[in-house]
Amino acid sequence: MKISSVKIISLLFFVLSAFYLYTAYQIQVFAFDENAPFNAKTFPIYLGYVGMFLAGLKIILPEKIKEEVDHTVLDYKKVIFLVIIMIFYGLTILRAGFFLSTSLFLLFAYYFLGERRWKLMLAFSFPFVALFVFLLHGILDIYLRDPFLKLLGIIG
Amino acid sequence: MIEGILIGLNTALSLKNILMVVMGCFFGTIIGMLPGLGPMTAIALMIPITWGFDPATGLILMAGVYYGAVFGGSTSSILINAPGVPGTVATSFDGYPMAQQGKAGKALAIAAYSSFAGGTLAAIFLLFAAPSLSKVSLAFRSPDYFALMVLGLTAVSAFSSKGQFLKAMMMVVLGLMLASVGQDTLSDIPRFVFNNMNLSDGISFVLVVMATFAMSEALTIILKGADPTRASKAISLSELGSIRLDKTETKKMLKTIPRSSVLGFLIGVLPGAGATIASFLAYGMERNYVNQEEKQKFGKGSVHGLAAPETANNAACSGAFVPLLTLGIPGSGTTAVMLGALLGFGIQPGPRLYMTNPEIFWSVIMSMYIGMVILLILNLPLIPYIARILAVPRTFLIPMILFFSVTGIYLMSFNTFDIFLMIGIAVVATGLRLYKFPMPPLILAFVLGGLMEENLRRSLLISDGSFNFLWERPLTAIILALTILIMSWQAYLNFKNK
Secondary structure (H helix, E strand, C coil): CCCCHHHHHHHHHHHHHHHHHHHHHHCCCCHHHCCCCCCCCHHHHHHHHHHHHHHHHHHHCCCCCCCCCCHHHCCHHHHHHHHHHHHHHHHHCCCCCHHHHHHHHHHHHHHHCCCCCHHHHHHCCHHHHHHHHHHHHHHCCCCCCCHHHHHCCCCC | CHHHHHHHHHHHCCHHHHHHHHHHHHHHHHHHHCCCCCHHHHHHHHHHHHCCCCHHHHHHHHHHHHHHHHHHHHHHHHHHCCCCCHHHHHHHHHHHHHHHCCCHHHHHHHHHHHHHHHHHHHHHHHHHHHHHHHHHHCCCCHHHHHHHHHHHHHHHHHHHCCCCHHHHHHHHHHHHHHHCCEECCCCCCEECCCCCHHHCCCCCHHHHHHHHHHHHHHHHHHHCCCCCCHHHHHCCCCCCCCCCCCHHHHHHHHHHHHHHHHHHHHHHHCCCCCHHHHHHHHHHHHHHHCCHHHHHHCCCCCHHHHHHHHHHHHHHHHHCHHHHHHHCCCCCHHHHHHHHHHHHCCCCCCCCHHHHCHHHHHHHHHHHHHHHHHHHHHHHHHHHHHHHHHHCCHHHHHHHHHHHHHHHHHHHHCCHHHHHHHHHHHHHHHHHHHCCCCCHHHHHHHHHHHHHHHHHHHHHHHCCCCCCHHHHCHHHHHHHHHHHHHHHHHHHHHHHCC
């Protein structure tokens, strides 16, 4: 028997709701609040039960429309690349600074998506980000921690 | 009311706010035009910018973006048969055939005039409806608010996607779960933070909106290998034909606009309905109204068929502001984003907004008129130029959306944990989107989560822990009965189709 992907997602949601409910019961409330009609864990407990009920219904009830996705036509490779470079972007934004990490992120993203017009790619990365930094730092006076620009003496 | 209108005009007509409306309409038109990116993405990308403004200016900017995005969606519907937003799908039924007949300019002009007329008439309805409803809504108590929020979430789930009620309700629960992360508002007890200090203040609303809309939409486009701008290469975006309408066409529009405006506004007020349903209903209604000869033209470039959905979707946008401004409860995903932004400003929309912050209440209504005029001025002459945005390749478009999403959230907190959390939520949302799990109910639930818990807390404390509060007051009972009716109807539809 083949289980549909929607049912698998519903099952995961059921497990998530069960875990949420368990965690909700573990919330430490003040002693005087323990028997109050409503405390910090009341609403999450209701939510946990409702989540399990809805996911359970979705699992049990037969599917009217089969939502199957043809995975062979989906471009997972590019999405994974984008997610990885976004994570790198997040990891480097504080260390390398906003200007360098953002420019490199844009440059790599253009490249991975298939762009090969280097002049345009360069124009819409380093100078574009420089303009953006100027707008933020120079005009809107928003402080940007940027060790690279600090090293160059552009940002104090 | 006259005093309020003057306050509103004074605020809305300040140079800064006019600039904001222009900027909002322009930016909204551009984003709305890109298929796959709707008003919620446009507003989400704007939120970090609005933090620097006062609440009235921020809301005016977002309202401009909203209208602009809906109009932008019509442009791509007409020119390339690829609706930018669901609310403009019906526009393509007659708009695209008109464009194929070499009358793209005319179709765009009909869309612009109809949007203007629909939006303006609806703003007039809003002008009268909102203050009256504000007075009525002062009678609402915590149990009524709680019931109303349950009704809103149920209605959005029922109408957000056909036949996906259970999935939408699961998204509602997920949104409420995400909203419960962080310290409890009353006792300050940490909940679901797993000893992570970054979660003690809860998950940022902007982060969730950016992740589930802007970032996840960009990832979905890449995943599906879709190029939102591909279709534009087949047409000439600079030669759209004349935008002048003849007497017969104007006459036809004048008949369609009033009835579609009323219908659109009323549908917009209902929680969960909104522009999409309004435009389809207006299209269907218009088809029944016209004579046999005109009926034959529907789907082949009918003026009535284009004017009706365009009028109704703009009127519905104004209508959607009624529950937001008077009850503080958004009726759609887009107005939920606006509510979230307002809460971020420290303003609680609701019946008292009318009295406590009249400048916000009235300036939003007044800016709608101004926005409509600006949209007309901006779109008619500039559309051949703005339409060229459709030719921007996705290799540049997608990285830019990702850049604005990451930067937007980074500039708000300067915390890289938020970036990673946003990427995580976006990946999950992309997977859920693939299997048609709707995102607007999640956003609405996330925004309403805190308010819902607060009202349930008050109601249960008043009734000493008993759930009698749900049927003790007639108003609560009526709202609850409506909720049960929607749920029963969905259950009936589910079993009927088996």
